[in-house]
Amino acid sequence: xxMNRAAHGVMLQFLAWLSSRPRTYGEAMETWKSSCPRYTGWxxxxxxxxxxxxxxxxxxxxxxNVTEPGKSTLKNG
Numbered sequence: 001x002x003m004n005r006a007a008h009g010v011m012l013q014f015l016a017w018l019s020s021r022p023r024t025y026g027e028a029m030e031t032w033k034s035s036c037p038r039y040t041g042w043x044x045x046x047x048x049x050x051x052x053x054x055x056x057x058x059x060x061x062x063x064x065n066v067t068e069p070g071k072s073t074l075k076n077g
Contacts, residue, residue: 007044010041010044011041011044011045011050011073012073012074012077013041014032014041014042014045015041015045015050015051015066015070015071015073015074016074017031017032018051018064018065018066018070019066019071019074022063023063023064024060024061024062024063024064025053025056025059025060025061025062025063025064026059026060026061028042028064029042029060045070048069048073049067049069049070050066050067050069050070050073051064051065051066051067051070052064052065052067053065
């Protein structure tokens with residue numbers, strides 16, 4: 001993974017949070033919002049293919065899931 005240690009730590013926190021129970025897109029956006037898009041667990045996880053967002057209407061209710069690569073990243077820290 002090509003990110004610095006602090007960003008990697010945020011990513012692991014984000015993946016652990018998502019894995020702890022079912023989460024919606026709205027919940028994830030509210031909890032993990034940031035004013036700096038380069039330093040968000042959300043953007044990095046999505047870009048790296050570590051999470052996926054199911055299609056749903058309304059979008060806020062869409063489930064956010066940790067993918068197999070995301071589970072591996074979380075496991076291997």
